[in-house]
Amino acid sequence: MAIILGDNQYGKAESRLVRIYRDSPRHEIRDLNVTTALRGPFEPAYLAGDQSNVLPTDTQKNTAYAFAKSKGVEAIETFGLELARHFVGDVSPVTGARIEIEEYAWERAVVNGAEHDHTWLRKGPEIRTAAITVDASGEHVVGGLKELVILKSTGSEFAGFLKDEYTTLGETNDRVMATALKAQWRFTSTAVDWDAVYADVKRIMVREFATLQSLALQQTLWHMGKAVLEAHDEIAEVRLAAPNKHHFAYDLSPYGMDNPNEVFWAADRPYGLIEAQILREGAAPAGDAWRVSAGLA
Numbered sequence: 001m002a003i004i005l006g007d008n009q010y011g012k013a014e015s016r017l018v019r020i021y022r023d024s025p026r027h028e029i030r031d032l033n034v035t036t037a038l039r040g041p042f043e044p045a046y047l048a049g050d051q052s053n054v055l056p057t058d059t060q061k062n063t064a065y066a067f068a069k070s071k072g073v074e075a076i077e078t079f080g081l082e083l084a085r086h087f088v089g090d091v092s093p094v095t096g097a098r099i100e101i102e103e104y105a106w107e108r109a110v111v112n113g114a115e116h117d118h119t120w121l122r123k124g125p126e127i128r129t130a131a132i133t134v135d136a137s138g139e140h141v142v143g144g145l146k147e148l149v150i151l152k153s154t155g156s157e158f159a160g161f162l163k164d165e166y167t168t169l170g171e172t173n174d175r176v177m178a179t180a181l182k183a184q185w186r187f188t189s190t191a192v193d194w195d196a197v198y199a200d201v202k203r204i205m206v207r208e209f210a211t212l213q214s215l216a217l218q219q220t221l222w223h224m225g226k227a228v229l230e231a232h233d234e235i236a237e238v239r240l241a242a243p244n245k246h247h248f249a250y251d252l253s254p255y256g257m258d259n260p261n262e263v264f265w266a267a268d269r270p271y272g273l274i275e276a277q278i279l280r281e282g283a284a285p286a287g288d289a290w291r292v293s294a295g296l297a
């Protein structure tokens with residue numbers, strides 16, 4: 001029985017990279033977590049310990065820091081494309097590169113009523129993400145966000161569900177709905193104003209969450225993804241994952257009090273996990289756009 005080496009890739013995961021622009025008294029900051037992974041003819045490294053084709057993960061990390069200086073850090077999608085194009089284009093054995101980036105946003109501290117030049121506070125709540133894959137099939141960019149914690153205190157129902165002998169959940173037409181949203185959207189172009197599209201996709205998803213009279217989190221996700229695709233021709237696919245952060249009305253009757261959706265037990269686990277892919281029919285193929293490395297994005 002033959003034993004063979006299957007799929008493989010290697011790289012440096014989670015290089016924490018902060019780029020400060022200090023050319024004027026008013027500094028700028030970009031705060032990233034960068035993963036690189038290379039794909040190609042690396043079987044000899046696994047099968048025979050032959051490193052002749054192996055660009056060290058240490059070098060991959062160094063390249064990210066060097067590019068942050070020489071090319072700067074604008075949109076993370078642009079930074080990821082620059083790195084991926086370099087590895088595939090300039091490092092000969094490499095046939096594919098996957099770059100995953102998280103970005104943590106900072107906002108200027110307000111000191112004595114004015115924005116400070118070089119002090120910031122971590123801005124919440126969400127982490128922006130990008131996953132760039134460059135290989136023989138082309139250039140694939142997936143934008144995204146995660147940990148966008150969002151809650152509505154009404155406008156959410158859950159009723160009419162299937163019941164069996166284990167079902168105890170009561171039906172409700174007025175509940176709290178909350179999640180920590182993870183969203184990813186696959187572009188079909190690289191000629192994109194990344195920052196503007198990011199802001200608009202987030203705006204649309206928040207609007208749908210807020211305004212839909214939701215019959216379930218599943219329905220909310222469908223409306224969010226559909227609205228993004230309707231507004232953005234350059235996006236082919238939206239993938240959403242939403243933990244249902246349950247808020248259970250606390251039973252205050254032992255203390256002689258009623259509780260008309262005013263006091264809740266915010267359970268951290270278990271949580272429902274609702275996931276969906278919303279697609280544009282006939283869109284360009286995804287290639288390896290969704291083949292993860294560290295899974296940051």
Ligand SMILES: O=c1[nH]c(=O)c2[nH]c(=O)[nH]c2[nH]1
Pocket residue numbers: 158169215216217218244272
């Ligand atoms: O929006 C919801 N979807 C479900 O599938 C589900 N299941 C559950 O127990 N509560 C909820 N809420």
